[in-house]
Amino acid sequence: MAQHPEIPLSVSSPVTKNPWQALRQLTSARIALGRAGTSLPTQAQLEFQLAHAAARDAVHQSLAIELLAKQIRALGLPLLQLHSAASDRQSYLQRPDLGRQLDAASAQQLEHYAQQHTNQNYDLALVIADGLSALAVERHALPVLKLIQERCGSEGWSLSPIALVEQGRVAIADDIGQRLKARMSVILLGERPGLSSPDSLGLYFTYNPQIGCTDAQRNCISNIRQDGLSYPLTVHRLLGLIREADRRQCSGVTLKDDTQLPQLSTSGHHKNFLLP
Amino acid sequence: MSGYTQTLAGQRWHFKDLKEVMAKASPLRSGDQLAGIAAQTDVERVAAQMTLAELPLNTFLHQALIPYEQDEVTRLILDTHNAAAFAPVSHLTVGDFRNWLLCEQADEASLKALASGLTPEMVAAVSKLMRVQDLVLVAQKIRVVTQFRNTLGLRGHLATRLQPNHPTDDPAGIAASLLDGLLYGNGDAVIGINPATDNPSAIRDLLDMLDAIRQRYQIPTQSCVLTHITTTLQAIEQGAPVDLVFQSIAGTEAANASFGVNLALLQEGYEAGLSLKRGTLGQNLMYFETGQGSALSANAHHGLDQQSCEARAYAVARQFKPLLVNSVVGFIGPEYLYNGKQIIRAGLEDHFCAKLLGVPMGCDICYTNHAEADQDDMDTLLTLLGTAGVNFIMGVPGADDIMLNYQSTSFHDALYLRQLLGLAPAPEFADWLAQQEILQQQGQRLTLSQSLPKLFAPALNH
Numbered sequence: 001m002a003q004h005p006e007i008p009l010s011v012s013s014p015v016t017k018n019p020w021q022a023l024r025q026l027t028s029a030r031i032a033l034g035r036a037g038t039s040l041p042t043q044a045q046l047e048f049q050l051a052h053a054a055a056r057d058a059v060h061q062s063l064a065i066e067l068l069a070k071q072i073r074a075l076g077l078p079l080l081q082l083h084s085a086a087s088d089r090q091s092y093l094q095r096p097d098l099g100r101q102l103d104a105a106s107a108q109q110l111e112h113y114a115q116q117h118t119n120q121n122y123d124l125a126l127v128i129a130d131g132l133s134a135l136a137v138e139r140h141a142l143p144v145l146k147l148i149q150e151r152c153g154s155e156g157w158s159l160s161p162i163a164l165v166e167q168g169r170v171a172i173a174d175d176i177g178q179r180l181k182a183r184m185s186v187i188l189l190g191e192r193p194g195l196s197s198p199d200s201l202g203l204y205f206t207y208n209p210q211i212g213c214t215d216a217q218r219n220c221i222s223n224i225r226q227d228g229l230s231y232p233l234t235v236h237r238l239l240g241l242i243r244e245a246d247r248r249q250c251s252g253v254t255l256k257d258d259t260q261l262p263q264l265s266t267s268g269h270h271k272n273f274l275l276p
Numbered sequence: 277m278s279g280y281t282q283t284l285a286g287q288r289w290h291f292k293d294l295k296e297v298m299a300k301a302s303p304l305r306s307g308d309q310l311a312g313i314a315a316q317t318d319v320e321r322v323a324a325q326m327t328l329a330e331l332p333l334n335t336f337l338h339q340a341l342i343p344y345e346q347d348e349v350t351r352l353i354l355d356t357h358n359a360a361a362f363a364p365v366s367h368l369t370v371g372d373f374r375n376w377l378l379c380e381q382a383d384e385a386s387l388k389a390l391a392s393g394l395t396p397e398m399v400a401a402v403s404k405l406m407r408v409q410d411l412v413l414v415a416q417k418i419r420v421v422t423q424f425r426n427t428l429g430l431r432g433h434l435a436t437r438l439q440p441n442h443p444t445d446d447p448a449g450i451a452a453s454l455l456d457g458l459l460y461g462n463g464d465a466v467i468g469i470n471p472a473t474d475n476p477s478a479i480r481d482l483l484d485m486l487d488a489i490r491q492r493y494q495i496p497t498q499s500c501v502l503t504h505i506t507t508t509l510q511a512i513e514q515g516a517p518v519d520l521v522f523q524s525i526a527g528t529e530a531a532n533a534s535f536g537v538n539l540a541l542l543q544e545g546y547e548a549g550l551s552l553k554r555g556t557l558g559q560n561l562m563y564f565e566t567g568q569g570s571a572l573s574a575n576a577h578h579g580l581d582q583q584s585c586e587a588r589a590y591a592v593a594r595q596f597k598p599l600l601v602n603s604v605v606g607f608i609g610p611e612y613l614y615n616g617k618q619i620i621r622a623g624l625e626d627h628f629c630a631k632l633l634g635v636p637m638g639c640d641i642c643y644t645n646h647a648e649a650d651q652d653d654m655d656t657l658l659t660l661l662g663t664a665g666v667n668f669i670m671g672v673p674g675a676d677d678i679m680l681n682y683q684s685t686s687f688h689d690a691l692y693l694r695q696l697l698g699l700a701p702a703p704e705f706a707d708w709l710a711q712q713e714i715l716q717q718q719g720q721r722l723t724l725s726q727s728l729p730k731l732f733a734p735a736l737n738h
Contacts, residue, residue: 016726018459029440029442030676031453035691039692093609094610094611194680223443253536270447274455274489274732275451
C-alpha cells in the first residue's frame with residue numbers, strides 16, 4: 001500500500017497518556033485514563049461500557065434458585081423457598097413496597113411452618129434474598145452462611161430455617177422474622193451493583209424484627225466481596241452486633257460500632273504520598 | 277363543591293385540593309406513581325396543569341400544602357416570605373408568571389431581587405408548566421455567587437466538586453484520585469469525600485489529611501468530609517480543620533427528622549462553622565445535598581408530590597447562606613425517577629427552582645445501574661445544565677464512584693463542558709491551575725500539561 005509522502009511511518013497516537021499511571025496500583029478508581037483532546041480515549045470508553053453492561057446484566061439476571069437451595073440443604077440446614085409480592089423484576093424495581101412483603105402463598109407457607117413448630121424459639125431468623133444482584137448472592141451468600149452457622153453453633157444460638165426469597169428487599173426479613181417469632185433477623189442480599197463491583201453482598205441485622213421496623217432500627221454491613229470486606233471479618237462484625245444488641249435489647253443507629261470500625265478502616269492502608 | 281374543576285371537551289375534571297392539583301400537574305415520574313398521587317392519564321395531567329395555570333400566584337401564601345402547625349419548614353417558608361420583593365409579580369397567575377419569567381424584564385437583576393419574594397411552592401408550580409427549554413432559558417438568566425476561599429457561580433464559569441472516594445477510606449487511594457482530579461483541573465467547588473464510615477476518629481483523620489494537602493500545595497479551594505452534621509459538630513469541638521459543614525436535607529420536617537436533623541441543629545452547625553472564621557473571601561460555608569424522592573422514601577411527604585417536596589428543601593438551604601447545594605438527582609433509584617427522561621427533567625427542574633429561590637445550585641448528574649439510564653442520558657443532562665448555568669457538577673474518576681456504587685460525571689466531562697461552552701473554573705482556582713502549568717484556558721481553548729507539573733513531581737518521584 002502506498003504511503004502518503006508527508007505522513008511519517010510511525011504516526012504518534014492521538015491519545016495523550018498520563019505520566020501518573022503508577023498511581024493506579026493504589027486504587028480501583030478509574031484514574032490516569034489519558035485523554036483524546038480533553039475527552040475519554042476509546043479504550044477507556046469501551047471498558048466503561050463493558051462494566052456498565054455487566055452491572056446491568058447483574059441487575060436483571062435471575063437467581064439460580066434450585067442450585068442455591070441444594071447447596072443450603074447440603075449444609076444440613078432446613079430451607080423455606082419464598083417469593084415476595086413483587087411478581088417480576090419490573091415490578092420489583094418500581095414497587096419497593098411489594099419487595100418488602102411476602103406474596104400470599106409464601107405468607108401462608110410460613111404461617112403453616114410456624115404453627116407446626118410452635119415450641120421452637122429462634123435466636124436468629126436467617127434470610128437470603130436476590131436483592132439487586134443475584135450474582136452477589138450466588139458468589140458470596142453460601143460461604144457467609146456457612147461461617148454464620150459455625151459461629152452461631154459455638155455460641156449456642158439457635159437458627160431458623162433458611163428463608164430463600166426471590167424478588168426480596170431488606171425489610172422482608174421483618175415479615176419473616178415476625179412470623180417465625182425470632183429474636184433477631186439477618187438478611188443477606190445483593191447490593192445495587194456498582195460498575196466495578198457487580199457482585200457486592202450486603203447484610204442487614206435487626207433486633208426484634210417486626211413488620212414496620214424502619215431503617216434506623218437496622219445495622220448494615222456492606223461491600224462483602226472479593227475486593228471488599230472478607231467473609232471472616234463480616235461474620236466477626238455480625239457477632240459483635242448480635243452480642244451488643246442482646247445486651248442492650250436494640251439494634252440500629254443507637255448501636256454504635258465504634259469498636260470495630262478502626263480495625264476495618266486502617267487495615268492494609270497505604271501512606272498518603274502527597275504528604276511528607 | 278370545594279376543590280378545583282376543569283372542563284375539557286365536555287369532560288369535567290375535579291381536583292379535591294391544591295395538593296392534588298400540584299401532584300397531578302407534575303410531569304410523569306415513578307415516585308409520584310408509587311405514592312399513588314400521579315395523574316392517571318395524560319389528559320388528566322394537562323387538565324391539572326390548566327387548573328394550576330389559572331391560579332393566582334399568591335394562592336400559595338394563603339394555602340399551606342403542608343399545615344403550618346405541623347411542619348417547621350412550612351413555618352420557615354411563610355414566616356420569612358418577603359412581601360415587598362414579591363410585589364412585582366403578586367398580581368400574576370401561575371400561568372402568567374411563566375410568561376413573565378420568559379420576558380425581557382425578568383433579567384439577572386430583577387430575578388435576584390425577586391428571590392426572597394418567592395416560595396418553593398410558587399416555583400415548583402410554575403416549573404410544572406414549563407418545558408425543558410423554559411427551565412434552561414430562565415435559569416441561565418440567574419447567577420447566585422458565593423465565596424469561601426474562591427468565587428463560585430459567576431457567569432462564564434463552571435466549578436467542580438472533586439470527589440475522591442475510596443471504599444475503605446485508604447489515604448493513598450484517596451490521594452491518587454485527588455491528584456488525578458487536580459491534574460484534570462477539577463476541585464474548585466470543593467474537595468469533598470463521602471467517607472466509608474461515620475466513625476469520628478476516621479472522620480478526623482480525613483479532615484486533617486484534606487486540610488494538609490490543601491495547605492501544602494496552596495490550593496485555593498475548600499475541603500469537606502460529607503458526614504452527619506452531629507459528627508462534624510463533634511469534630512469542630514475537638515479542633516478539627518472544618519471548612520464546610522455538610523448535611524443532607526429534605527423539604528419536610530418529618531423527612532429532615534429521618535435524616536436526624538432539624539432547623540435548630542442546622543443553625544447550630546452553621547454557627548459552629550462560622551466561629552472558625554476559615555473563609556478568606558467569604559463566609560458561605562454550608563454544603564447541602566438534596567434529591568427528589570427523599571421525603572416519600574422516609575414516608576414523610578404528606579401526600580405532596582416529590583418535586584414540590586424537593587423545592588421546599590431549597591427554602592431550608594437558603595436560610596443558611598450555603599456555599600454549595602446540589603441535587604443528587606439520579607442516585608435514589610428507579611422507584612422515584614425511572615429512566616433517563618425522568619432524571620433529565622428532574623435535574624433541570626431542581627436547578628431551575630433552586631436558582632429562582634436564590635440558591636447556589638449545582639447538580640450531581642448521576643444514575644444507578646438499576647435505573648433505565650446510561651451515559652448518553654447523562655451527557656444530555658450535562659450539556660443542558662451547562663447551558664442553564666449550573667454552578668458546579670461532580671468530578672469522579674472515570675465517572676465511576678467505587679465507594680457509593682453509582683455513576684456521576686467525570687473529570688473529562690467537566691473539560692467537555694469547558695471546551696464546548698467556554699466555561700472557566702472559579703477565577704482564583706483558574707489562576708492556580710495556570711500558575712502550576714496544569715491547565716490554561718482561553719475561552720474554548722484548553723491547554724493541559726503534557727508532563728507532570730513541577731508542584732507534584734516530587735510527591736510522585738520519591
